[in-house]
Amino acid sequence: MNASNQLSAGAAMIDISPSVGTHLGGSGAGDHRPASTVLDPLFAKAIVFEVAGRRVCLVILDLIIVTGDYTDRIRAEIHEQTGIERDAIMVQATQTHSAPSLGYFMLDPDFPLETTEETEYLRGAERAYGDRAAAAAVEAAIEAAGRLEPARIGLGRGVMGDLAFNRRGIRRDGTLFMPRPQGREQQPFGISEVCYLEGPIDPEVGVCCIQDMTGKPLAFLLHYTCHPVNAYGNSETFLAASADWPGAWSREMQQAFGPDAVPLVVNGCCGNINPWHPYDPDFRPDHLRMGRELSGLSERIVHDMTYAGNFSGEAALDTRIETIGLPFREIPEERLREVDAILAEHPQPPREADGQVDPRWFRAASTRSVELCRQRDGAFSYEIQAFRVGDLCIIGLPGEPFVEGQLSLKLNSPASYLFPAHLTSHYVGYLPTREAYPRGGHEANEDVTYWAKLAPGCLETVIDRARVLVQELFG
Secondary structure, three states, rough: OHHHHHHEEEEEEEEEOOOOOOOOOOOOOOOOOOEEEEEOOOEEEEEEOOOOEEEEEEEEEEEOOHHHHHHHHHHHHHHHHOOOOOEEEEEEOOOOOOOEEEEOOOOOOOOOOOOOOOHHHHOOOHHHHHHHHHHHHHHHHHHHHHEEEEEEEEEEEEEOOOEEOOOOOOOOOEEOOOOOOOOOOOOOOOOOOOOEOOOOOOEEEEEEEEEOOOOEEEEEEOOOOOOOOOOOOOOOOOOOEHHHHHHHHHHHHHHHHHHOEEEEEEEEEOOOOOOOOOOOOOOOOOOOHHHHHHHHHHHHHHHHHHHHHHOEOOOEEEEEEEEEEOOOOOOHHHHHHHHHHHHOOOOOOOOOOOOEEEEHHHHHHHHHHHHHHHHOOOEEEEEEEEEOOOEEEEEEEEEEEEHHHHHHOOOOOOHHHEEEEEEEOOOOOOOOOHHHHHHHHHOOOOOOOOOOEEOOHHHHHHHHHHHHHHHHOOO
C-alpha cells in the first residue's frame, strides 16, 4: 500500500429534532404547519475524508432546504474550527417535507413583508430553529474531523424500481397533474385518469461503505432518488416532524451494523420523483416500509462487497467547484398586471377563515419575488461542486433538477460510481427538462413562481458543466 494515498475517515451525527410548534417548511404554498409531535428524530450528519493531508467534508441535514447564507456560515465555522477549506465542504438537505428549513426560501429577501412572529413562516423558516440546526451541523463536522482514522472504502449498487415514480402524470386529454393515491375507498380502481407518466426514474441503489482497518463499519452512504414525502403525504402524520425514508433507512442500517456506524443519505435529483405509487389502489405512504426495503437491499450489497473483498485503503481525493449564471424565465405581462393588482390591494397577507394566508396572495408574492430577484441579479448564480473519493464522485447540484439530468450525467461517466446530490449549497427551485415547460405543472407553472423561476435550458446547461467537472476529476 502506498502510505501517501492512505484514506482516513471520520463521521458523526447530532440530533436536530425540532420542538413542538416549530414550522415544518415542506408545504410550499404559504401554509403554516406547526409540528405537533416528532415522529422520528432528525439529524445533522457529517463525514470527513482525508488523503495525504487533504480533506473534504460532506454535511447532510434531515431538513427540507438549506439556503446560501446558512451554507456560508457553516462552511466558515467548519473551516475556522478544523482548517478544512470552504470549497471542500458540501452541505446538502435530504429534503424531507416533514422538517423545518435551514433559512428563508419561500420569498425573495427583498420582498417587502413585515417579518413578525406571526408572519416569519411565510418566508419558509424560523431563524431560532435554523441557528440551532446550523450550530449542530458545525459540531457534527468538528466531531467527524476529530474521529479521523485509517479507513477502507467499498462501493456497490443494486436496483429497486417499485419505490419511486415519476410524479408528472399525463391525462388522456394531454394535460398534466401530480398523481396522489387516496386509497381504495376513494379510488376503487386506482387513479384511472393516468394515461402515462411523463418521464423515467433512476432505480439505482448506490451504497458506499467506510470501514476501519479491522472491518468495522464507520459510515455508510446511500444514493437513492426520491422525494421524502411519505409522512407529509399521510394525513395522520402531516403535522409530525420526520426524517421520512432517509431516517427509516438510517435506523435500519444502525440496527443491522451497530449504533456507532453513521448512515448518510445522498438524495439524488428527484425534482419530478415521488414515492406515491400511481397504479396501486391500496397504496398508503409508509416511510418505514420504504426504509426497510432500501436497507434490506443495502445490507445485501454491503455483505456482497465484504465477501468479495472489494475494499481499498487507498484513494485519490480531489475537489472541483464552479459557479455559473443561469437565466430567469420571462413573466407574462398579463401575470405582472395581475400581481400588481393583488399586492396593491393587499400589501400585507390577507387571512382566510381558517387563519391561513390567501393562496392567491402568496402566489402573487412568489411571482413578485422572481421579478425582484431578476432585477437585482440579472442572472441566477448557481454553484456546482464535486468531490472525488477513490472511485466515487459526489456532485452537488443545488435545487431540484429533474431526474433526466442525473441519468444523462451518469451515462458514459468516467466515474465508476456517481452520486449526484440535489439541494446542495443554496435554494434554487426546480430545474425541469426543456421539454417539460410546455406542459406546465407545479415545477414549471405559468405563474412563474419563486420555486419555478429558471428558464428552459438551465438543466441542460448545468449537466453540461457538471459533466466537465467529473471529467476533470476522473479524466
